[in-house]
Amino acid sequence: xxxxxxxxxxxxxxxxxxxxxxxxxxxxxxxxxxxxxxxxxxxxxxxxxxxxxxxxxxxxxxxxxxxxxxxxxxxxxxxxxxxxxxxxxxxxxxxxxxxxxxxxxxxxxxxxxxxxxxxxxxxxxxxxxxxxxxxxxxxxxxxxxxxxxxxxxxxxxxxxxxxxxxxxxxxxxxxxxxxxxxxxxxxxxxxxxxxxxxxxxxxxxxxxxxxxxxxxxxxxxxxxxxxxxxxxxxxxxxxxxxxxxxxxxxxxxxxxxxxxxxxxxxxxxxxxxxxxxxxxxxxxxxxxxxxxxxxxxxxxxxxxxxxxxxxxxxxxxxxxxxxxxxxxxxxxxxxxxxxxxxx
Amino acid sequence: xxxxxxxxxxxxxxxxxxxxxxxxxxxxxxxxxxxxxxxxxxxxxxxxxxxxxxxxxxxxxxxxxxxxxxxxxxxxxxxxxxxxxxxxxxxxxxxxxxxxxxxxxxxxxxxxxxxxxxxxxxxxxxxxxxxxxxxxxxxxxxxxxxxxxxxxxxxxxxxxxxxxxxxxxxxxxxxxxxxxxxxxxxxxxxxxxxxxxxxxxxxxxxxxxxxxxxxxxxxxxxxxxxxxxxxxxxxxxxxxxxxxxxxxxxxxxxxxxxxxxxxxxxxxxxxxxxxxxxxxxxxxxxxxxxxxxxxxxxxxxxxxxxxxxxxxxxxxxxxxxxxxxxxxxxxxxxxxxx
Ligand SMILES: Nc1ncnc2c1ncn2[C@@H]1O[C@H](COP(=O)(O)OP(=O)(O)OP(=O)(O)O)[C@@H](O)[C@H]1O
Ligand SMILES: Nc1ncnc2c1ncn2[C@@H]1O[C@H](COP(=O)(O)OP(=O)(O)OP(=O)(O)O)[C@@H](O)[C@H]1O
Ligand code: SF4
Ligand code: SF4
Ligand SMILES: [Mg+2]
Ligand SMILES: [Mg+2]
Numbered sequence: 001x002x003x004x005x006x007x008x009x010x011x012x013x014x015x016x017x018x019x020x021x022x023x024x025x026x027x028x029x030x031x032x033x034x035x036x037x038x039x040x041x042x043x044x045x046x047x048x049x050x051x052x053x054x055x056x057x058x059x060x061x062x063x064x065x066x067x068x069x070x071x072x073x074x075x076x077x078x079x080x081x082x083x084x085x086x087x088x089x090x091x092x093x094x095x096x097x098x099x100x101x102x103x104x105x106x107x108x109x110x111x112x113x114x115x116x117x118x119x120x121x122x123x124x125x126x127x128x129x130x131x132x133x134x135x136x137x138x139x140x141x142x143x144x145x146x147x148x149x150x151x152x153x154x155x156x157x158x159x160x161x162x163x164x165x166x167x168x169x170x171x172x173x174x175x176x177x178x179x180x181x182x183x184x185x186x187x188x189x190x191x192x193x194x195x196x197x198x199x200x201x202x203x204x205x206x207x208x209x210x211x212x213x214x215x216x217x218x219x220x221x222x223x224x225x226x227x228x229x230x231x232x233x234x235x236x237x238x239x240x241x242x243x244x245x246x247x248x249x250x251x252x253x254x255x256x257x258x259x260x261x262x263x264x265x266x267x268x269x270x271x272x273x274x275x276x277x278x279x280x281x282x283x284x285x286x287x288x289x290x291x292x293x294x295x296x297x298x299x300x301x302x303x304x305x306x307x308x309x310x311x312x313x314x315x316x317x318x319x320x321x322x323x324x325x326x327x328x329x330x331x332x333x334x335x336x337x338x339x340x341x342x343x
Numbered sequence: 344x345x346x347x348x349x350x351x352x353x354x355x356x357x358x359x360x361x362x363x364x365x366x367x368x369x370x371x372x373x374x375x376x377x378x379x380x381x382x383x384x385x386x387x388x389x390x391x392x393x394x395x396x397x398x399x400x401x402x403x404x405x406x407x408x409x410x411x412x413x414x415x416x417x418x419x420x421x422x423x424x425x426x427x428x429x430x431x432x433x434x435x436x437x438x439x440x441x442x443x444x445x446x447x448x449x450x451x452x453x454x455x456x457x458x459x460x461x462x463x464x465x466x467x468x469x470x471x472x473x474x475x476x477x478x479x480x481x482x483x484x485x486x487x488x489x490x491x492x493x494x495x496x497x498x499x500x501x502x503x504x505x506x507x508x509x510x511x512x513x514x515x516x517x518x519x520x521x522x523x524x525x526x527x528x529x530x531x532x533x534x535x536x537x538x539x540x541x542x543x544x545x546x547x548x549x550x551x552x553x554x555x556x557x558x559x560x561x562x563x564x565x566x567x568x569x570x571x572x573x574x575x576x577x578x579x580x581x582x583x584x585x586x587x588x589x590x591x592x593x594x595x596x597x598x599x600x601x602x603x604x605x606x607x608x609x610x611x612x613x614x615x616x617x618x619x620x621x622x623x624x625x626x627x628x629x630x631x632x633x634x635x636x637x638x639x640x641x642x643x644x645x646x647x648x649x650x651x652x653x654x655x656x657x658x659x660x661x662x663x664x665x666x667x668x669x670x671x672x673x674x675x676x677x678x679x680x681x
Pocket of ligand 1: 061293504
């Protein structure tokens with residue numbers, strides 16, 4: 001297993017995808033009770049592929065990502081079930097020193113609050129170089145040279161002159177590019193980008209998304225893009241996993257989901273996008289509030305908000321039903337939903 | 344929407360320069376960050392003015408100036424005829440009650456040691472006459488419910504909420520005093536679409552109910568379009584184009600507005616490979632040292648010599664019915680509608 005992991009380019013032996021999150025469960029034990037943040041998340045990403053993870057705020061997107069990275073706060077967090085297979089081997093069973101190696105080299109992450117993730121007292125070049133010193137044992141001057149190269153690669157103008165500048169001397173978009181530089185420093189096979197453009201305006205967003213696409217093309221990196229921006233998703237995703245209440249409620253190739261959603265929650269999301277022809281009208285809004293993780297609704301977690309709800313939704317948890325070879329929907333009545341959204 | 348004659352908010356030639364200092368013991372001013380540099384606008388009762396523009400162009404500084412949280416370098420901000428920049432003490436406190444803000448950053452704008460109930464109820468502590476003490480808890484719970492939070496979570500702390508949930512707390516607090524003007528600085532940016540729609544419906548409902556006026560700052564242009572009657576586009580401390588929503592979105596004449604609109608991702612994957620984009624190169628120049636003449640000229644594909652020499656004024660130009668600050672303002676057919 002160790003050999004498989006340290007041999008670049010090998011894809012394991014299971015024949016599965018590069019990264020497979022399989023029925024993952026994570027809870028937080030807080031004073032107020034047990035918060036079930038992740039309740040059976042399953043998704044896969046392959047080399048060169050872009051998976052967009054969409055979902056309600058608090059639905060467990062970041063916690064899932066933190067668990068993949070092995071940086072979950074434990075305690076209060078606790079992984080109560082499931083596997084995360086990277087090239088076929090379960091990361092959750094690896095000792096910490098091997099996980100540390102995979103972090104950065106195998107899988108790396110751009111964080112949701114990236115703008116505050118840079119250390120304000122060190123020059124950005126030093127912070128990037130540190131990745132090479134820590135993981136590769138590079139010399140100071142080599143590491144610094146690498147840092148300049150990376151800053152170039154993420155298009156920081158005049159990288160050579162700016163390598164000694166401090167984070168506050170860069171704009172928000174540039175700091176985000178520096179965070180991306182750090183994340184791709186060790187040529188990861190999978191990059192998790194958690195809301196990489198949420199704090200940025202659209203012209204910089206377009207640059208950053210273009211940059212990510214280019215980096216992905218260059219190195220055939222798998223990308224997990226966590227976002228709530230349905231525009232960005234439509235632009236770049238190959239496939240989508242929609243989360244609700246700590247579960248994947250629908251997964252589908254991008255075109256299928258936008259054309260013809262198979263879960264009432266994804267259908268509601270698409271309908272609540274502001275559109276020009278709806279100006280001056282009330283927007284469609286999914287009624288109600290997100291579930292309380294300390295006290296999840298019985299049966300289908302979406303039932304208190306669902307226009308399709310029937311009696312059995314309150315009692316029976318819907319499995320992730322196969323809609324077609326590449327699609328799944330965790331709804332008892334997905335056929336009805338898909339018929340409605342087709343018309 | 345017909346705008347009534349009397350604006351509730353009149354901003355004239357507003358300027359905010361932050362001093363740039365050097366030296367540790369003796370600070371010398373070596374320049375200034377021209378965060379807001381000559382902004383004029385009106386806001387009418389019951390109207391929503393959207394403000395869009397690149398990161399760092401001065402939107403939040405403008406918002407803070409309107410709230411008198413920052414003192415302007417020059418210019419005036421009149422609320423119902425009274426200049427808030429020249430008001431102090433109890434009078435200022437009274438004026439502030441009327442103009443509330445929903446903040447941009449859900450991570451740092453909430454005090455981590457206060458419960459959600461204390462945060463949302465804080466305005467009632469400052470303005471004690473609004474809700475009698477005994478009714479405050481219920482009022483706070485109502486507000487939580489209205490923004491899509493569980494009213495039973497009133498005793499929780501901000502860190503126990505996700506980013507999006509925290510933003511809703513800030514919105515609840517902004518709504519607490521039912522002011523006449525609400526400045527929303529990226530109020531729905533961190534929210535998922537379903538709650539975003541609820542909050543926008545809520546803002547619109549409150550607006551028609553109480554005839555509220557909004558300044559709505561956001562980077563999501565489709566959200567801004569949905570809620571705004573008029574839209575101001577800012578670049579490096581100045582308004583470069585101002586018009587009714589259809590003027591800005593369907594007939595933009597300033598190259599920056601055109602680039603901005605073409606960068607908006609369309610929430611539909613059909614035909615995404617064919618879409619044409621104007622992707623601006625580089626970052627906006629530093630507001631400490633803005634380019635001469637037109638500030639957009641370093642990134643503008645239409646720039647001519649005159650652009651470096653003359654500042655283009657925000658005025659109505661030939662072939663268009665709304666003001667634009669470009670010497671060569673014209674409608675560009677390549678930029679579609681959103
Ligand atoms: N350290 C923690 N302690 C307790 N609860 C936590 C902790 N971290 C996360 N949670 C809870 O786990 C749930 C999932 O949070 P997560 O950050 O994954 O949401 P998200 O889907 O990323 O949402 P957003 O879109 O708002 O970022 C939330 O309800 C959150 O309150
Ligand atoms: N207190 C301050 N001292 C010095 N400079 C400041 C201060 N506040 C803001 N600035 C600078 O003024 C400019 C405008 O900042 P502002 O926060 O208003 O931008 P913004 O349009 O809100 O950007 P964003 O979309 O990123 O929120 C920036 O260059 C910023 O660095
Ligand atoms: S299982 Fe029932 S409640 Fe859940 S989404 Fe489907 S119809 Fe709605
Ligand atoms: S004035 Fe000149 S530089 Fe400025 S936007 Fe117009 S064409 Fe471009
Ligand atoms: Mg998150
Ligand atoms: Mg701002």
